[in-house]
Amino acid sequence: MNTRGGSAMRLRGLVRKEFLQILRDPSSIAIAFVMPVFLLVLFGYGVSLDAEHVPIGLVAEQPTADSADLTDAFEQSRYFRPTRFLTMAAAREAMREHRIQAIVWLRSDFAARLRRPDGAAIGVFLNGVDANTARLVSGYVQGVWTRWLEARARNHGRPLNTPVSIEPRIWFNSEVRSRNFLVPGLIAVIMTLIGALLTALVMAREWERGTMEALLVTPVAIREILLGKLIPYFVLGMGGMALSVVMALWQFEVPLRGSLLVLFAASALFLLVALGMGLLISIVARSQFVAGQIAIIATFLPAFILSGFIFDIGSMPAVIQGITHIVAARYFVAILQSVFLAGNVWSVILPNAAALVIMALVFFAASRRKARKRLD
Amino acid sequence: MLSRILSLMKKEFLALFQDKKSRFVVIVPPIMQLMVFGYAATFDLNRIPLAVYDEDGGPQARQLIARLDGSRNFEEVARLTDEGQIAPLIDSRRALLLLHIGPQFSRNLARGVPAPVQVIVDGRNSNTAMIALNYVRSIVTEFNESRSAGAGGARIPARLVIRAWFNPNLESRWFIVSGIVGLLTLVVTMLVTALSVAREREQGTFDQLLVTPMRPVEILVGKALPGFIIGLLEASVIILAAVLWFRVPLVGSLVSLYTGVLLFLLSAIGVGLMISSLSVTQQQGMLGAFLFLVPSVILSGFATPIANMPQIVQDITLLNPLRYFMVVLRGVFLEGTPFHLLLNQFWPMALIGVTALAVAGWLFRHRMY
Numbered sequence: 001m002n003t004r005g006g007s008a009m010r011l012r013g014l015v016r017k018e019f020l021q022i023l024r025d026p027s028s029i030a031i032a033f034v035m036p037v038f039l040l041v042l043f044g045y046g047v048s049l050d051a052e053h054v055p056i057g058l059v060a061e062q063p064t065a066d067s068a069d070l071t072d073a074f075e076q077s078r079y080f081r082p083t084r085f086l087t088m089a090a091a092r093e094a095m096r097e098h099r100i101q102a103i104v105w106l107r108s109d110f111a112a113r114l115r116r117p118d119g120a121a122i123g124v125f126l127n128g129v130d131a132n133t134a135r136l137v138s139g140y141v142q143g144v145w146t147r148w149l150e151a152r153a154r155n156h157g158r159p160l161n162t163p164v165s166i167e168p169r170i171w172f173n174s175e176v177r178s179r180n181f182l183v184p185g186l187i188a189v190i191m192t193l194i195g196a197l198l199t200a201l202v203m204a205r206e207w208e209r210g211t212m213e214a215l216l217v218t219p220v221a222i223r224e225i226l227l228g229k230l231i232p233y234f235v236l237g238m239g240g241m242a243l244s245v246v247m248a249l250w251q252f253e254v255p256l257r258g259s260l261l262v263l264f265a266a267s268a269l270f271l272l273v274a275l276g277m278g279l280l281i282s283i284v285a286r287s288q289f290v291a292g293q294i295a296i297i298a299t300f301l302p303a304f305i306l307s308g309f310i311f312d313i314g315s316m317p318a319v320i321q322g323i324t325h326i327v328a329a330r331y332f333v334a335i336l337q338s339v340f341l342a343g344n345v346w347s348v349i350l351p352n353a354a355a356l357v358i359m360a361l362v363f364f365a366a367s368r369r370k371a372r373k374r375l376d
Numbered sequence: 377m378l379s380r381i382l383s384l385m386k387k388e389f390l391a392l393f394q395d396k397k398s399r400f401v402v403i404v405p406p407i408m409q410l411m412v413f414g415y416a417a418t419f420d421l422n423r424i425p426l427a428v429y430d431e432d433g434g435p436q437a438r439q440l441i442a443r444l445d446g447s448r449n450f451e452e453v454a455r456l457t458d459e460g461q462i463a464p465l466i467d468s469r470r471a472l473l474l475l476h477i478g479p480q481f482s483r484n485l486a487r488g489v490p491a492p493v494q495v496i497v498d499g500r501n502s503n504t505a506m507i508a509l510n511y512v513r514s515i516v517t518e519f520n521e522s523r524s525a526g527a528g529g530a531r532i533p534a535r536l537v538i539r540a541w542f543n544p545n546l547e548s549r550w551f552i553v554s555g556i557v558g559l560l561t562l563v564v565t566m567l568v569t570a571l572s573v574a575r576e577r578e579q580g581t582f583d584q585l586l587v588t589p590m591r592p593v594e595i596l597v598g599k600a601l602p603g604f605i606i607g608l609l610e611a612s613v614i615i616l617a618a619v620l621w622f623r624v625p626l627v628g629s630l631v632s633l634y635t636g637v638l639l640f641l642l643s644a645i646g647v648g649l650m651i652s653s654l655s656v657t658q659q660q661g662m663l664g665a666f667l668f669l670v671p672s673v674i675l676s677g678f679a680t681p682i683a684n685m686p687q688i689v690q691d692i693t694l695l696n697p698l699r700y701f702m703v704v705l706r707g708v709f710l711e712g713t714p715f716h717l718l719l720n721q722f723w724p725m726a727l728i729g730v731t732a733l734a735v736a737g738w739l740f741r742h743r744m745y
Contacts, residue, residue, distance in 0.1 A: 124539070126541065128540030131546040132551070139510050164523075166513060167495065168509055172498065181499075285397060287395065302409075320412060323416075341499070
């Protein structure tokens with residue numbers, strides 16, 4: 001019924017109309033360009049799991065040369081910012097008021113016990129509320145303790161007997177910069193928001209204002225309407241994505257070990273999924289109000305918590321792992337972390353890209369079906 | 377005046393709950409998300425996929441491997457026979473961690489010289505990598521101690537006795553679930569308030585409201601109360617679920633907890649209405665809601681500690697009401713922090729709330745388009 005040329009012309013018209021609308025309400029442009037910059041700057045600097053200069057309390061009930069030796073070791077560690085307390089009660093009070101995160105307690109008989117066969121005990125009290133930080137701090141304390149033991153053994157001329165030691169090699173991120181994995185993950189979260197925000201309201205707005213009915217009586221096909229909505233926002237979204245990648249590379253100095261082409265292709269694919277989700281939301285919702293509500297609930301928190309960006313998916317219960325499969329950001333995070341830090345690992349990229357293709361197809365097929373059904 | 381507020385409130389509730397989909401979105405997903413996130417969000421690792429490359433094969437090496445296999449934190453997924461197998465396994469994420477025991481291991485142990493083992497970790501998520509490495513470290517320490525205890529080896533002059541207060545088993549779920557209470561309360565109030573004025577502006581009904589005898593204060597109260605009531609109810613349900621379902625201990629007093637909830641609702645609703653009355657279209661309202669919601673969550677100390685942030689970002693977090701609410705939630709839930717130690721969290725929330733509401737009320741009349 002439609003000639004190819006006519007279809008292309010209609011599509012051009014729709015795209016042009018959409019672009020004009022974007023220019024008229026600058027919030028779309030703000031979403032695509034201002035939001036990624038604002039959020040990446042804030043998060044790239046703000047989000048870090050590397051605890052340094054942790055405030056701790058040192059209590060040496062009876063200062064001696066031995067206890068001074070150990071407390072000095074804590075003073076010299078870059079992981080700690082120690083404060084000395086005279087009594088355990090004072091330190092306990094400081095911990096309750098969150099002025100310190102941990103207490104290292106040397107009893108008055110510390111020096112004497114060091115020389116007895118059963119050895120001395122070093123009391124370490126952590127604020128366990130933030131279990132992750134507590135565990136990190138506990139690891140740092142053990143590090144200081146081990147180095148202190150080694151130095152002490154060397155001074156006494158008897159090397160310490162630790163038969164099996166670990167030589168850790170941390171691949172892909174040898175300096176253990178948490179920013180290197182958080183920034184790629186944040187890009188996935190931000191792109192989820194941008195994709196959904198750009199399209200979530202657009203169809204709902206047309207229905208709400210009645211312009212959709214007007215459009216439907218023209219010879220334009222549903223497919224063309226959807227494409228006409230999609231193309232301008234895709235262009236905007238890719239602009240935002242490019243900006244995010246530039247910032248990741250130059251502002252946050254995240255290495256890019258894979259190829260730019262793979263990164264580009266994966267981003268385009270993910271953006272299609274995110275836009276498709278927004279489109280489906282706006283078609284299902286009927287009103288902008290409901291579309292906005294669904295977008296708020298369905299995009300940010302799932303992408304933040306269920307994508308594996310910060311919480312390890314492999315450690316979640318099986319049912320929850322199953323649920324993460326419907327979160328598109330999960331696949332994008334896996335691809336991004338590999339392409340940025342490890343390189344073009346096809347065994348990671350291909351299955352995740354395939355999942356994104358399937359999700360994109362499902363969203364568009366569903367959007368088309370739902371849009372057609374609305375005619376009656 | 378009261379009857380005017382009540383009728384506006386009734387209208388707001390109708391606007392929110394008349395639409396079947398809107399009713400559903402405000403009530404069902406937050407509760408579902410609590411369940412899903414409560415289980416999903418944890419920094420504790422289990423079933424870490426482990427690969428073993430044992431070039432030694434002696435009984436000591438087998439003992440060490442057995443200790444790792446026996447821990448519920450690890451699950452052996454591959455036994456390698458060749459160095460070349462390591463990279464593909466780690467690259468493809470089939471194994472997170474590889475234990476490599478060299479051919480000299482037994483001989484070194486027998487001669488009493490240090491016997492290093494190599495541990496390769498996938499650092500693509502460096503936090504996970506460090507946690508996994510710590511698990512290995514503590515297993516190796518136990519292995520050494522049991523060996524030296526058995527062989528009567530050299531004693532260690534001082535050992536660490538580590539205790540964690542408030543959360544003795546260091547369950548990160550306690551920390552996360554108590555934080556989710558704040559997250560979801562914020563999301564719910566945003567759902568209710570962020571688009572409410574924007575929608576009326578876009579549809580033109582807000583002008584009609586302004587020409588009625590209602591004063592801006594009455595409009596403000598009428599718009600704020602539904603959010604308050606819904607937020608309070610949902611927060612209570614979420615708190616109940618945290619305590620009864622997730623078994624997070626609630627050591628502190630309910631008075632402190634609910635003072636925090638009420639003040640937080642005040643501030644969140646204030647900001648929500650402010651965003652809404654600043655927007656001319658619903659799209660702008662939604663953009664504003666996200667621009668507030670996302671940084672609020674990320675910079676609240678929910679998952680990554682505020683203390684790790686650079687000073688300037690730490691200063692920015694002072695404007696974030698969720699930051700204070702997180703401290704209240706965790707303090708009351710896990711530490712039993714008394715009321716007076718929380719005052720420094722209470723007053724900033726109250727101040728943010730009152731300021732934001734005042735700005736919102738002012739904007740009602742002064743933001744015209």
